[in-house]
Amino acid sequence: MDRKTFIRGMCYGGIATFALPMVRFAQVPGRGKMVFVLLRGGFDGLAALVPIGDPDYANIRGGMAFRASDIVTLSDEFGLAPGLAPLRQLWDDEELVALHAMAIPYRTRSHFDGQAILETGLARPDGASDGWLNRLLQIMDGERSGIAVAAGMPRSLSGEHSVTTWSPAELGAVDDAYIERLSLLYRADRDLHGRFEAALQMKDVAPDMGGMSGRAPRGQMAPIMSAAAKFLREPGGPNVAALEFSGWDTHANQGMVGGQLDRLLGQLARGVLTFREEMGDEWANTTVVVMTEFGRTARPNGTRGTDHGTAGAGFVIGPNVVRSAVISDWPGLAERSLFESRDLRPTLDTRSVLKGVIAGVFDLTASQADRVFPGSESTRGLYELMR
Numbered sequence: 001m002d003r004k005t006f007i008r009g010m011c012y013g014g015i016a017t018f019a020l021p022m023v024r025f026a027q028v029p030g031r032g033k034m035v036f037v038l039l040r041g042g043f044d045g046l047a048a049l050v051p052i053g054d055p056d057y058a059n060i061r062g063g064m065a066f067r068a069s070d071i072v073t074l075s076d077e078f079g080l081a082p083g084l085a086p087l088r089q090l091w092d093d094e095e096l097v098a099l100h101a102m103a104i105p106y107r108t109r110s111h112f113d114g115q116a117i118l119e120t121g122l123a124r125p126d127g128a129s130d131g132w133l134n135r136l137l138q139i140m141d142g143e144r145s146g147i148a149v150a151a152g153m154p155r156s157l158s159g160e161h162s163v164t165t166w167s168p169a170e171l172g173a174v175d176d177a178y179i180e181r182l183s184l185l186y187r188a189d190r191d192l193h194g195r196f197e198a199a200l201q202m203k204d205v206a207p208d209m210g211g212m213s214g215r216a217p218r219g220q221m222a223p224i225m226s227a228a229a230k231f232l233r234e235p236g237g238p239n240v241a242a243l244e245f246s247g248w249d250t251h252a253n254q255g256m257v258g259g260q261l262d263r264l265l266g267q268l269a270r271g272v273l274t275f276r277e278e279m280g281d282e283w284a285n286t287t288v289v290v291m292t293e294f295g296r297t298a299r300p301n302g303t304r305g306t307d308h309g310t311a312g313a314g315f316v317i318g319p320n321v322v323r324s325a326v327i328s329d330w331p332g333l334a335e336r337s338l339f340e341s342r343d344l345r346p347t348l349d350t351r352s353v354l355k356g357v358i359a360g361v362f363d364l365t366a367s368q369a370d371r372v373f374p375g376s377e378s379t380r381g382l383y384e385l386m387r
Contacts, residue, residue, distance in 0.1 A: 032320075032361040033232050033286040035241045035275070036133065036156070039268070040115065041248030044296040044306050045313030046344065047261055048084060049098050049326070053077035056333040064300045070257050074098065078326045082257045083265030086273055090317055091324045097316040097385065099353060100328035103294065103346035105379070107339075109308035111249070114293030119156040121351060121373040128374070130159030133242055135372045136358060137161040156242055221245055221271035229278030232286070239362075248292060252303035272317060287318035287361050287386070291350060297342050298333055310339050311346035316357060320387045327382070351376045353385070360386025 050066055051057050053076050058065045071079035072088050078098065080087060090096035104117045106124055113125040121132030133156045137144055144161075228241050247264060254261045268290070276283050295312025311331075331337050331345040339345040355369040359381060370377050 030239065030362060031285045032363070033239045033241075033282065034357065034361045035228065035232075035243065035286065035288040037268075037288060037290045038115075038118065038156075038242065038244040039248045039290065039292040040244055040246045041111065041250075041292070042114070042294045042296060042308055043248040043264075043292045043312065044250060044254065044261060045100060045102075045292075045311070046296065046298065047254070047306075048081050048265055049100050049313040050079045050081060051077065051100070051330065051333065052079050054330070054333050056335075060298050060333050062300060064254065064256065064304070064306075066256065074324075075326055077330065078328075081262055081265050083262035083267075084269045086266075086269040087315075087317075089273070090276075093319075094324045095317060095319050095321060096324045097321045098326045099314045099316065099348060100326065101311045101331055101344055101346055102291075102314055102328075102348040102350060102353065103311040104350050105376075107310060109294065109310075111293060111308075116155065118291060118293050118350060119154065121354070121376075123375050129155070131156035132354070132372050133157050133240060134159030134161050135374075136240065136362075139364075139368055139371055140362070154242065154244070221267040222274040225271040225275040226278050229275050233279055233282040250296070250305050251301065251307060252305040254300075254305040284319055287316065287320055287357060289354070289357055290315040290317070291353075295344055298338055298344055299342065310343035311348075312344070314350075314353070316353065316385065320360065321385060322387055327385075349376075349379050351379050352382050355379075355381030356383050356385040359383055 046057075046061070047064070047066075050071050052066075052068065052071060052073070066079075066081065070082050072082070072085045073079040074088075074091060078100065080098075087096055104114060106113065106117050108114050108117075108125070110125075116125045117123070119131050120128060121135070122128060131154065138159065138161050224243060224245075228243060231237050232239070232241060245264075245268070248261075250261050253259070256262065272288060272290075275288070276286075279286055291314040292312060295309040296306035297309045299306075301307050327348070329347040331347055333344070335341065337345060351373045355366075355373060355376070358364055358372060359366065359369045360383070364372075366381060366383070369381055373379075
């Protein structure tokens with residue numbers, strides 16, 4: 001192994017050590033900031049944003065239907081799961097838009113295909129391999145850069161625009177003397193010296209991410225979102241971030257109040273509020289989008305869980321939404337209304353939401369938003385979503 005190969009191995013396998021949850025950033029010009037949170041595994045939208053006004057809800061959910069006293073009511077039609085109760089503060093502050101009956105444009109129950117579509121922004125799982133966040137970077141004018149925090153490059157940031165990596169994983173016994181000796185090697189390499197220096201600078205921005213070595217436990221959403229805020233609020237820091245959290249594939253023992261899914265939703269809610277607090281004054285310019293690759297089946301399965309479905313729920317959060325609201329062309333949970341007699345029927349395209357968000361946050365035209373999501377020209381963006 002020659003020196004350059006060794007250094008690349010250190011850079012990609014050490015400085016960018018893999019850890020879960022994963023967080024990615026990207027920089028674009030302007031004051032607007034956007035955070036894209038991907039919940040990998042397909043979270044149960046019917047359990048997160050509960051359709052309390054649907055007369056068929058209790059019957060189709062059976063023993064997994066929440067009692068009215070457990071739910072945080074948003075309207076006569078919808079309420080939040082107990083774990084998401086902290087988000088009521090955002091609702092009261094006119095900073096929470098909840099989305100329901102939303103789905104990617106391709107009908108699949110495959111995690112691989114669903115995530116590929118959500119991350120590429122295309123209408124099918126095959127086609128261009130670059131991601132919609134990378135295409136967003138490509139169409140912006142001026143100085144911009146991107147960063148992925150993970151060992152591998154996320155598909156959403158893959159593409160022609162160059163991005164770098166950063167990881168919250170602790171590197172083990174690497175002291176200052178070792179870093180200094182390693183830096184001597186980098187200084188002699190014209191191609192890698194700049195990247196090494198950038199990695200050291202990013203380490204200084206979020207130095208308190210120790211203890212996140214290896215596979216981080218599921219309770220680490222708030223620390224990761226806190227670290228993201230530290231990057232975003234830095235002068236000249238990134239304006240776009242993408243975070244992803246796994247563990248949402250609840251085939252068995254999904255649980256109710258305080259159960260497996262509800263605990264995850266609680267971690268998500270606390271992470272969002274931690275992020276808002278850490279952003280400080282920069283929160284005024286920030287929008288958070290939460291999505292998943294698909295929803296779950298309307299009926300529980302035989303193992304007290306839910307299987308891969310179609311439409312589900314999501315959220316757009318921040319002070320630049322027009323007002324707090326639940327946006328849904330609700331199809332209903334009656335047997336005749338279900339998609340393929342098992343799933344919540346989709347009535348809202350994820351691309352419509354994302355086009356509306358990026359147009360509002362970064363002052364893009366509809367034509368520019370269509371370029372970020374090629375082939376979506378007939379899918380109108382929710383341009384009235386943002387101020």
